Amino acid sequence: MRDLSRLAAAACTLVLAVSGATPAQAAGSSRTSPDEQRILDLLGQARIVGDIDYQPGYDRDCDPGGCVFGEPWTDDHDGPKGRNGCTTREDVLLMQMKDIEMRWGSRCRIYEARLRDPYSGERMTWRDDGYFISIDHVYPLARAWHGGAWAWPLRKRIAFANDVRRELLAVSARTNQAKEADGPADWLPPWRRSHCDYVRRYVRVAVAWDLPLTTADADAVRRVAATC
Template sequence: MPVLERLLREVEVVDEIDWQPGYDRACDPGACVFGPAWTDDHDGVGGHNGCDTRQDVLLRQMRDIELRWGSECRIYEARLTDPYTGEELTWRDDGYWIAVDHVYPLARAWHGGAWAWSQRRRVAFANDVRRELLAVSAAVNDAKGAAGPAEWLPPRRASRCAYGRRYVAVAAQWDLPLTDEDVAAVRRAC
């Protein structure tokens, strides 16, 4: 059985993801539902290593990396092939325009069940560098927003199946739902 079909059997499929109150991406006092952005204070891969999660993602995904003098985390120069567009980016020229995407968006995860998780589990999810986070161009990340595969697919056709598989893998790993329309979009992409 193909990997995608096996993963789809592991995921709950729903008509729609119901809205749940309480989601706030900002860390206003008392409302930091997924923990501080890019924290190093988590138990996942890269946690407590002195680099924040954003730096961990960039260091994992970029190539030809040259670090700033005296730093274990801060990039001076590196290259990235955007997995959603295929565009070649360099840290020196494009660093301000490189974002880190939550493949399964945080807002969608909140409404899909993370509202009932412990704070520790939500922080682990938001900082999952193995599955959930991808370095991409900021413009593409902004265009995606909190959409799932039914509403958004990478602009580069050759990237759509890989994105869909990754989205389903994240959902399976974290016990998050897919909508019927998400499943149809992923199957079409693959």
């Protein structure tokens, strides 16, 4: 029995020597980090489907018969910051930009501020880049429509589209356009440092609003989580 124990210990030592890892590192490599565990816990609450079926009727523009998520950036919604006198776009900018200077006499309009695009890492200022700062829906509106929002009452869809706590991020227009209506399986931020935060946000929105993740999206989230 002692001989078997010695052989096992020797084999373990050989593996560690070949890999260059210490016993503590080898033990730690199999552990789940707190960030990974948070993402996996959220994913465990999510509704996962094979695919998201197409549903007719989606229209973000407010043409006659459209505007299925309400007027873009309306202040008339039931969520946080609703009916406070600022548009939702203004609310998000005020919440997420730094070193803000307001326009004289306004409580909503920014004169100057700084932003680091959470998707690309690009540093932006309002004075130089204001026209190139967009507000992204983390869980895309078109995807939400096909994933179940088509059956929601209009006021719920408006509340979702203006969810400043979870769903909306101030980002560069370029990364917002590149993302389009994709989920994590088809698009991740170009800035790798933001991958963990992005998938956590995406799953958090899906859970909060009972929207689905595809199997491919869930697999992508797990892959990212393993690096967190």
